[in-house]
Amino acid sequence: MPTRSARRLSAVAITVATVTGAVALAPAASANNPEPTPSTSITPLSAAGNGGVTILKKDPGGDVVAGATFNLLDSTGKQAASGTTDAEGQLTFQDLPPGVYRLKEVSSGSPLHEVVDDQDVIVTPGADTPLTIIDPFKPASVRLKAKDDKTGKLLAGSTVNIGSGDKTILTLTTGSDGTASGKLPINSRTGSDFWVKQVKAPAGYEIYTSVKAFKAKPGDPVTVTVTNAKTVTTPPPTEKPTDQPSNRPTPDKPGQDEDNPAPSASGTPTSDETASSTAAPTPGGSLAHTGADATPWLIGGAGVLIAAGGGALFAARRRRADNATDDGSTTS
Structure with missing residues (x-):
């Protein structure tokens, strides 16, 4: 035809x-x-x-x-x-x-x-x-780059949303080379306005929370770069050696009795010491403080025994002297 x-x-x-x-x-x-x-x-x-x-x-x-x-x-x-x-x-x-x-x-x-x-x-x-x-x-060609904010190294695993107004148009994730590409529709000879927001940061990096705005014209190539800082990690605290003596008890150095607090540095007795010195003696059979309140009784008992022994010795010697006198008077 x-x-x-x-x-x-x-x-x-x-x-x-x-x-x-x-x-x-x-x-x-x-x-x-x-x-x-x-x-x-x-x-x-x-x-x-x-x-x-x-x-x-x-x-x-x-x-x-x-x-x-x-x-x-x-x-x-x-x-x-x-x-x-x-x-x-x-x-x-x-x-x-x-x-x-x-x-x-x-x-x-x-x-x-x-x-x-x-x-x-x-x-x-x-x-x-x-x-x-x-x-x-013609759509605009957009290329996404993710970088380390200190070294400029390209990072994989960065995901961003690109949109216009309140609508997301495109989602890109950087590959092993730290980049990703896509197309954006344009509705005007003078170009269209877009925004980009990171929704997932590369592993070991903080997410970039700010929203970037950019404009693209029909057929234009546009590069969007998102930089990320490394995640800040706080190391666990380490114990430093100290010259202070340990308060922990040891077999050859027993610790301080919890019921007998150390005296005050100012010389003023603590509240526990004051209460102990003014309290009435504990009745027999109950020792509130083992080995402390029994001492006066032991000393008193020892004194009584010594006195009794001395009296008995004196009486024995007197009896012996009287016997000797009696014998002398008989023979004289």
Whole structure:
């Protein structure tokens, strides 16, 4: 089939495609309506009953895109027509036999825009089929780096969320080389605003709590760097040797009795000592302080025994002297 010529029409086409979603990581371009509806106003193209296709090319912001190139393929895959959008973003294929064709965008004609996916187009006898095609903006390429804040060493295992407004768009985790890459959708010629927040720090590092803001334009490469400080660890305390004598009891040096506190350094007796010195003697059979209150009794008993022994010795000697006197008087 010979290639048909393309001409511009002044009539405005009906929109049958929608803008690609802005939350996709790598948005796929599509016209979102593979089977366009014929226009309500039909323009006769030829007496033979052939039809045509009119394309209006725009971007997500509503601006027309000139210089976009399209190929139209028939059911056998052979090129039936080819053309480029004019300054008003329009392109028309004429005098096409009725049937189903495949529309392929070869070039967007702009460094800021992506091409859309291929789609089917139905050519109706005696009618001009309108199509509005939206070329999405090229996504920005974002590269994440995680570094040690002291040495600059790249760190693996850093996870960040990247989003816009209150929505998270992309999550990246650095690999063994300390980097990660992704795509960010752009919805304006002048670029879009984004934020990045670390949600997981590399092992052995403190998490970076601040939120960084950045801007990316269509097709721009952007590098985001997150630095982390090492986790601070407190070593366990170590006991230092001391010259102070230990208060712990030893077999050859018993410890101080808990019930007999050491005297005050000022010489003033402690409350326990005062109470001990003024308390009444404990009745026999109960020793509140073993070996302390029994001493006066032992001393008194020893004195009594000594006195008794001395008296007995004195009495024995007196008796012996009296006997000797008696014997003398008898013999004289």
